[in-house]
Amino acid sequence: MTNSITVRHRSMDEIVAGLHLVRRSPRGVGTLALAVRRPAVDVREVLSQAELDTTVGLVGDSWSQRPSSRTTDRSPHPDMQLNVINSRFVELIAGPDRDSWALAGDQLYVDLDLSFDALPAGTRLAIGDQAVIEVTDQPHNGCAKFAARFGRDAHKIVWSEEGQQLRLRGLNARVVVGATIKEGDTVRQLPADPGPPATRLP
Structure with a gap:
């Protein structure tokens, strides 16, 4: 599928x-509504199931071939494996x-509250029985392609104060435990x- x-x-x-309706998204426990693979620029494949991997992100996706302006050597950003x-x-x-x-270009579409209050950076999410991903601190912002596909008003709303707080444009994550979803x-x-237990002084 293409544009x-x-x-x-x-x-x-x-x-x-x-x-x-977005504000009423479930908090804490939700559902994976859709998984999408991007094998090439502007190409989308809607998947009934997908494989998550700690090295390549979503298997078959082009993340590992996408240069990033946020890394010093323009290599794929490890904290932006998944949108x-x-x-x-x-x-x-x-x-x-x-x-x-799927035109949005994200890999995972979830019925879940993604707001900063609900899912601060470092939060881990289990998907299905085994897969685990972690929310990272890398911002996921609307771009010109998003505006072209969904309209200027949709682009404006994701950049609004509430849109930013709700993460309407989504969030970035990395794979912690790979598995089929x-x-x-x-x-x-x-x-x-909770981290390591505190050491008690004598």
Whole structure:
């Protein structure tokens, strides 16, 4: 699938009217609504199941061949292996067609509260029975392609103060434990690591 799909651009009024659904996204436990592979620039493959790997991210995706402006040698950024976006927001701006969702360019589409309050950097999420990913501190921002695909109003809303707080454009993550994941898998926030026990002085 390529950019040949065209999405009707929603107006600001339409997007604002639907944001209450995004705000009600479940916190702590949600669902993997869609997985998408990007084998090449502007090419999308909607997957019924996908393989996560600690080295390459989502197997078959082009992340490992994408240079990054955020690394000194322009190598792929290790904390940007996966782009994760809220499925309710994507449906709001793209409609119900899953192929249209994939135009966003993210690999994982989840029905889960992705806000900074809910998922600070370092939070780990279990997907299905075995896979684990970790939210990183790398920002995931809307770009010109996002505006072209979903409209200027959708682009404006992700850059608004609330849009930034809710992470409407999504978040970056890395794979901690690789495994097969599939559409419909539970996405579950893991307890924070308490760290090593404190040493008591004599």
